[in-house]
Amino acid sequence: MLLSDRIQRMEESKTIMMARLTRQLRSQGKDVITLSLGDIDFNTPDYIKEAAKQAIDQNYSHYPPVEGYPDLIDAIINKFYSQTDYLYRPDQILVSNGAKHTLANIILATVNPGDEVILPTPYWVTYNELVNLAGGKQVYIRASIESNWKITAEQLEEAITPKTKLIILNNPNNPTGAVYSYQELAEIARVVARHPDVLLISDEVYDSLTYEQAFISMGVFNSIRRQLVLVNAVSKTYAMTGWRVGFMAGPKWLIAACKKLQGQMTSGVNAIAQKAAAAALRGGSQIIAERNEIMRRRRDVMFEYFEQIPKLKYVKTRGSFYAFPLFDEYLGTQYQDQIIESTTDLSMYLLQEANVAVVAGEAFGYPGAMRFSFAVDQEIIRKAMERIIDALKKLRPDLF
Ligand code: PLP
Numbered sequence: 001m002l003l004s005d006r007i008q009r010m011e012e013s014k015t016i017m018m019a020r021l022t023r024q025l026r027s028q029g030k031d032v033i034t035l036s037l038g039d040i041d042f043n044t045p046d047y048i049k050e051a052a053k054q055a056i057d058q059n060y061s062h063y064p065p066v067e068g069y070p071d072l073i074d075a076i077i078n079k080f081y082s083q084t085d086y087l088y089r090p091d092q093i094l095v096s097n098g099a100k101h102t103l104a105n106i107i108l109a110t111v112n113p114g115d116e117v118i119l120p121t122p123y124w125v126t127y128n129e130l131v132n133l134a135g136g137k138q139v140y141i142r143a144s145i146e147s148n149w150k151i152t153a154e155q156l157e158e159a160i161t162p163k164t165k166l167i168i169l170n171n172p173n174n175p176t177g178a179v180y181s182y183q184e185l186a187e188i189a190r191v192v193a194r195h196p197d198v199l200l201i202s203d204e205v206y207d208s209l210t211y212e213q214a215f216i217s218m219g220v221f222n223s224i225r226r227q228l229v230l231v232n233a234v235s236k237t238y239a240m241t242g243w244r245v246g247f248m249a250g251p252k253w254l255i256a257a258c259k260k261l262q263g264q265m266t267s268g269v270n271a272i273a274q275k276a277a278a279a280a281l282r283g284g285s286q287i288i289a290e291r292n293e294i295m296r297r298r299r300d301v302m303f304e305y306f307e308q309i310p311k312l313k314y315v316k317t318r319g320s321f322y323a324f325p326l327f328d329e330y331l332g333t334q335y336q337d338q339i340i341e342s343t344t345d346l347s348m349y350l351l352q353e354a355n356v357a358v359v360a361g362e363a364f365g366y367p368g369a370m371r372f373s374f375a376v377d378q379e380i381i382r383k384a385m386e387r388i389i390d391a392l393k394k395l396r397p398d399l400f
Helices: 005-009 014-027 046-057 070-084 098-110 125-134 153-159 182-193 222-227 252-265 271-282 285-307 343-353 378-395
Strands: 093-096 116-121 137-142 164-170 199-203 228-233 246-249 333-335 338-340 370-373
Touching: 005 125, 014 343, 046 271, 070 093, 070 228, 070 246, 070 271, 093 098, 093 252, 098 125, 098 164, 098 199, 098 228, 098 246, 098 252, 116 125, 125 137, 137 153, 153 182, 182 222, 199 222, 222 228, 285 378, 333 378, 338 343, 343 370, 343 378
Parallel strands: 116 137, 116 164, 164 199, 199 228
Antiparallel strands: 093 246, 228 246, 333 338
């Protein structure tokens, strides 16, 4: 066996199988609708594309600084200042290849084998697997539909031990769509402040996508500044998932460590993409607002259909572009030769029977629920939901 223990500890993404099956069905001529994507169908706005074209013409073709170009770092400082009223210094910022890479840097730079990392569950699967890669031990705290998919400060306090190194909070949340209020965040910050040797990562990549509820950054709490790492990206806000630019703001010592790691592993982020990201952050408020309104309407369409599904339990999405309804009453069922015991089975059934791809809750450490993305056109959502309802009727005709 030539593979390292490290790589063998890591699980393959459960969504990969779904993507493979979707491709298979499509190659058989089936019209499969995907509600499983973490990528909005919008294109990158023109003003950003123009900046990238200019960067090419201006010969941004050499190695960029590992930490990021100064103008991008400035734009990031301004973004965080507008959200937190705190002026980070340039040596407290690092630009990486997407928020995913930012998270990998932080986790690899801080977690020793055996260190505990607190993950609110359902969690975004990458957190879990990066902790595995680092040899850390996950300590899960379960959010529930009754708590509007949010963890409480008490749960957090109970989970912290002398071995706790990191807490990873994601707000607005993938997969649940939950958004924490000021009060809720303040209570969490109070707990964190009581444990000065613990770091808190606040992953805020969906900050611009909130509906009816203002986004509050964890960065507003000065009491935890030296323990806090803010993680963000241009990916979701500016429809730039393919450009791969993410960033963090945090303590200088952590930035220096992550910079050392990144300097050896990947160097600085693609020069053209950095120039595009700097332009993105300097503008775009109007287009973001317009797109938000489109997303809000898409969410409303999806939830209108949820209302038509008997016994479905859900909380209306306040942020991000996902919904995470619970399907308890549709488990333990059967249609022809397909037995539905778990939400993994149910997602396979929906793929086969309705030709719609969604992600089973198992992928987020939360069996019983399924993640629906509404990052597609309203008409596609309607078509997908009608097909899903027809397929569910076959499982529980008595409920409809
Ligand atoms: N954090 C969360 C919660 C996400 O859902 C995603 C993408 O799906 C990311 C981070 C990764 O963002 P990026 O594309 O910038 O790596």
